Amino acid sequence: MNRFVRMTLAVGATLALTQALAVTRGGTLVYGRYADSLFLDPVLNDANLDIWILTNLYDTLLQPSSNGKGVQPGLATNYTVSSDGRSLKLTLRPGIKFADGSAITAQDVKWSLDRARKPDNGDWSGSLASIDSITASGGTVTLALKRPDPTLPAALATFNAAIMPQKLFEAAPGKNDAEKAKAFAEKPIGSGPFVLSDWKRGSSMTLKRNPYYWKKGADGKALPYLDAIRFEIIPDDNTRILKLQSGEIQGAEFIPLARVNELKANPKLNMQLFPSTKVNNILMNNRPKLNNGSANPLSDVRVRQALNYATNKDALIQIVTYGTGKPMKSYMSSTTPLYDTTQKGYPYDLAKAKQLLAAAGFANGFEVSCLATSGSADDLALLTALQQMWGAVGVRLKIEQLDAASKTARYRANDFQMRTAAWTNDINDPSQITTYYAIYDNVESVHTGFKNAELEKIFAQSQQETSRVKRAAQYRQIQSIYMNAAPIVFLYETPYPVALQKNVKGFVQIPLGNNIFTETYLDK
Amino acid sequence: MTTTAPTTTGVPRARSRRRVKPTLALGLVLLVPFVLAALAPRLLAPYSPTDFDYSAILQAPSAKHPFGTDNFGRDVLSRVIHGTRVDMQIAVFTTLFPFVFGSLLGALTGFVGRWADAVVGRVADLVVVFPFLVLVIAIVAVLGPGLTNMYIAVSAVGWVAYWRLVRGEVVAHKQTEYAQAARVLGFSPTRVLLRHILPNAITPAIVYLMTDMSLGILLGASLGYLGLGAQPPTPEWGVMVADGKNFMVTAWWISGFPGLALTLAGVTFSLIGDGLADALRPRS
């Protein structure tokens, strides 16, 4: 569900709102999260729980532009690409400081980027893979590239390329980078608009305003507007909403879609459906055998196709997303560039599903288990609906409820048969999701075990392709192959449902999922 | 036998019929629908407990759906009825093994005494040091969620109460003169224990069994609510309350009726327990 390269920012309109005339400074925003962050290191973390709030703590050289189509200055005031495209030079903003008041130097930048691109370091080092070497001198940082890479500016606007204080990091206790990172992340000092001030694991996290943040607000003074944000960890959806309704918290993420309409009708609340690149699907383990050694019916493509046919997406959208979603017709969201609009997906066709199952030797169906996120009404709704739908073709679905973290852990170990999943892009390009969903060597095609030589060949070509038209044709092929192989159950696309008090302004969850509190304020 | 013969009128009339206590009667009456629902849910439930009806989502109670429908259009009444079987099964399975095992062990150690009693006593002391729910949850955590593992966990912990009860009673009854008389009459220890002491000593355990059944249902429902007990879409009342909690404000009936059923089942067992306590007490 994570990894992402960000950059879409189809949120210009929302951002524009935040530039409203009068802003109010001060106050603490209490925001209800469904789970706590685990590891506040930009490079070594591995979950959205971390990623979606990291940019509040660590700033990057570039930032996604407000229209989402490009980048804008961050810690660097500008960048220039050499004519041969093999070098990129960044000029640092003068006078920038870390949250402890110490200056951010070019050496910090070099060190941070070197750490982030080290091949063993974290899941995102690949985004900076084109960098050959980095030189820092005075206020400039020069990146020497192995090959031209048009996605690099976007990559530099991504969380893993965040700038960290080298000295403080290295002063942290620990024998190696991993241990130091762990110690440092307990009480991180970064370059973002906020700084961690208190963290009670699993219960609450408080971020305080970083007084040294460089960016100015609408009133001409330094951002952020808020004095502090307190994240309260409230795993139970119902409790989170009740607390929002009673005014104890000012915002709540992951509102169950079932309750969107109810909250929309609440005059005290602002029920937001932030546009997203989120696709919801069910990952299937495509391997012939499961971890426990038993045979896996899902290894048969006909079975996987059958399940797709047996899935009534329109019904699911009504039941599970309460009409807020739309059917998935490719593995990528329809908002992703190079999405193939001619894809048909799998229409609901029980007869075909039965026929395919019979052909695969499962005329009487089989039992299959699916990991779900505990307490998530959406997961439960989805899976109980699927139980019903698949039951019609004899497939008996078992639901295994797990918390987000261990669900992730299970699937990383390929120890699952099915799992509910969702994906959000981190970068405004189809290559990221493709790398994850379709390319085996990266993460075993999101641990489905799917592998297709032809697809991988076309993808490799597309990564070199500069012509947008040709690349689109390649992606059409890729999407078709993937669709036929059906390594996943294609479900639907959904927005980010966030409910806020009416007086909370300027908050945005960008399509890539990041929570941006930089310009958030509490209206009087 | 001239001087000693008492008049036969001195033998009071046997009061052959015992009046059934109102609590017991009420409890038994309340039990009837639960038993029926548990035995023949299909006959009683108007709809399937699991089938969706997208045309009837979140409907308030009506003639068609007396308990309303949930967010999948499932008939809440039918789910409550089908849930009866699950929850009654929980009531029985969470108590049966502890009752049998704990009572037998209590009878044995209470009767034999000495080291066996001391050893089991220590083990029991130890088990009660762990909060019941916490230990059950911990065991379920290790073994994995689900009803079977819940039964295992409850059995590992639940026997202590019965052991204590029965052991205490057996020790007390062992001292009674009728138990001593049985020994002097040359009866074997087995006969003294099984025929004389146990029938008298088991009563509190039987009464407690009823209370325990209501506690068992509550425990099963609690674990179901927490996601550690019965797994969806099993129509278990605790799971149903959990399913409906998102709709407490807009559709109270989804969690309201299963909650009511839970409470009513608890009250029913308590009433029967109280009634049995009266009914089983020997006259003196």
Next chain:
Amino acid sequence: MTAVEGDALLDVRGLTKTFPAPQGLVDRWRGKPRKVVRALTDVDLTVRRGETLGIVGESGCGKSTLARCLVRLYPADRGSVRYAGEDVLSLGGDELRRYHRRVQMIFQDPFSSLNPRMTVGQVLREVLTVHRLRPREGMDARVTELLSLVGLPAEAAGRLPHEFSGGQRQRIGIARALALEPECIVADELVSALDVSVQAQVVNLLLELQEKLGLTVLFVAHDLRLVRHLSHRVAVMYLGRVVEVAPTNVLFERPAHPYTRALLAAAPHLDPAHRVDAPALSGELPSPLDVPSGCPFRTRCPHAFDRCVTERPELLDVGAGQQVACHLFDPAASAGGR
């Protein structure tokens, strides 16, 4: 009023029984010797065939423990009990069962001595079945017979204990013991829980049965009047010891032991004309956890002297079938305080 001069049916020698007192962990770790309740100490006693031997004493004197040791309800620590020459304390299994057929016990409490869940008929039939005393066909007749023996109607067989009065329950208890056709009955406070008017009914029953069946009876009681009425001989116990044994008339008319004398004097006399102002005995019974050295009675005895502290008096014959455990009666000693 003569004592029956039969042979010794039950012969008790040096019978000793202690009960461990509860002891805390700390004391155990400190290695403190475990305290014991001395219930019986070196009890010597003979019960003759056909006689009624009364055993009297105050609570804690060990009379009930003695009764229970004799029927093997309690294991004795030391000593011997011989029944018609057979070593009772070593009996096991079938031998013990045969012993119980010959020696039966009747209990004190009419409310707890019957299993509340068994009808009278079930109680009696069980005894007959376990001991295979009657074939199935003859069982009902025998039950009726036993009931009529104790003066209860045949229909009593179908009833539960709670439907009977206290006196009737004691009759049932007697019938249960008689079902085994025993030679010897140990009656522990048989009538002390009953009202006076009913006591007499049960006492009469006992007398009658004894005559009819030739029973030997060990009559344990604290009611001196009853013991005097029923017993051929009487043993007086104090703090786990037998302090005096004598034929009934001797004991009541010429009590020897200072304790016996005090006991008799303390029993309220039925004649209002016989009033005494001072109590017969001052002081309290010492704790059985802490029995005085020497003579157990010395702490309350008006005649106690040095020797009573150091030396335990043995039960000595003083003539006329009377035995006393008191230094005052030791011919070897010079002191004669009678």
Next chain:
Amino acid sequence: MRATYVLKRLLQIIPTFIAVMVIVFLLVRLLPGDPASAILGDRATPEIIERTKRELGLDRPIPVQFLLFAERLLHGDLGESSSLKVPVLRLVAERLPVTLFLTVYAAVLGVILAVPLAVLAAVRRNTWVDSLIRGIFQVGLSLPVFYVALQFLTLLGAKLAWFPIGGYGEGLGGHLYHLFLPALTLGFNLAAILLRTLRSAILEVLTAEYVEFARSKGLKSAVVMSRHVLRNAMISTVTLLGLNVGALIGGAVITESVFAIPGVGRLMIDAIFGRDYPVIQGLTLVFAVLVSLVFLVTDLVHARLDPRVEHA
């Protein structure tokens, strides 16, 4: 209270602690597979598992493992949470006060509810007042804690907004205010248990001869009630309260989950869903130690209230 009695009770708790350690130690060994993978979670690489095994001594014989485990425990090392990546002891230290506050609060509310009503029910026994009180608590006993919690949350918290939905609040007042509903939920349940026993205890004491003696002395009813009846009935209440600490903690686990209270109960549930075995292990141990300490205190208080205990 004699020192030897206190000492005796303190000594008795040592074997309990040892046995608790054994059980908790064995608990994780019930898991299929080896404890190292369980502790580290499924994401650990074989090398990390091997290293952890060595570090934790899991390659040693079981008894040695236990001694190592015990040694770490005695140093206050409960291991590290596999999901939150922090020492379990720190988590416990952060959250135990919340749970303790909640349970004590609940116990106080329970007693406040139960005692006067039990007295009333006992004094008015077999009247409609008695029936009403007993009926209400009979139902109370049958009401699932999570259900009551949900209702309180929805009605008193969300609809009427009299109380906060959850959390712990700041300062004593904040704690009292924030934890009122959860404590009431638990307290009501506890009161239902207490009331039943207390009522019969009072009834029993009321018929005791010493109460009759006290009345025959011409003492005021209030004096008879407080000095003679309640003082004796409280003995059983204190014992009952102590015995029910387990139930209270069990209830806290559920209430904390419903009310989003950052206590150890919720930590336990989170840990179970996170398969965080070190936390489960640590918390089970902490709970058991806590309960045995409560039992100890109960015994001491009991001995204080009932002079017969220590002399027995």
Next chain:
Amino acid sequence: MSAAESVLRVRDLDVRIPTPRGELHAVRGVNFDLRPGEVLGLVGESGSGKSVTLRALLGLHRKPVRVTGEVTYGGHNLVGMPERKLRDVRGAQISMIFQEPMTALNPVLTIGEQIRENLREHRGVTGRAALARATELLDLVGIPSAATRLADYPHQFSGGMRQRAMIAIALASEPRVLLADEPTTALDVTIQDQILRLLLRLREQLGMSVVLVTHDLGVVAQTCDRVAVMYAGRLVETAGVTDLFRQPRHAYTLGLLRSLPDAGAHRRPLRPITGSPPDLRDAPRGCAFFPRCAFGTDACLGAEPPLVPLSGERATACVHHAQLPAVGEVLV
């Protein structure tokens, strides 16, 4: 006996106790007077209503037990008197002691506290004075080293000592009347002997009147001045103690005395009263003793015979009192 010289005057005392199986009419029209300084024995078998009567005198019965009639003390009827006023008499003027000292003493209060509670309530004595008085009282009832034992709890006392302590508590308010409910039944003979002597001595010293409830005729013979015999909730005979034992004037009293073992008749059958007492849930017709009586005739049926005065201080409710033989005479 005139009402004027009686300390306590009881008239038409009725006690009704509701039970699940019907109302138990436990005490039925009891009349008697207690004279200054006398020990009045109230004798009867279990269920005869003697203890219920005693409790009714102090108003100890609680709802739903119903007490009617008159218990006059100091010119006031105690029956139906409000609790607040009753407390001036109860414990202050009239004290009571119970059968089981183990259960009648509050186990969680020291003996000293239980005495001082009384001193505070009725004598207004507190503090050091109360302590001194409490020691004095324990001393009075013959508890050795009284001062140190004040701090002891009841369970640290032996049975006899507990009974002494209870007497001390009851006497703290220097009452004029002591009601004793089987005070020695739970005790051994030698201790019973001590306690009875103690009661008699205290009666002398303090000039109290005592009502002694007992079932033991020996205790009556040794302790009481006058005796009232109860049967089935009624007084059936009252008499001076010597008269009663010499010549009972009620068939029941005669039966009781006769059923006792006689020293002269070793191992001879006793003469029990046949049958058992009536169930007081159904009111007896005629004399309640009739079904068990050897002397009964049709004259005993009809109205229940009232307690009628005979010569001297005696009264009987037996129709055939004139025909009754002496205790020793053999029946035909």
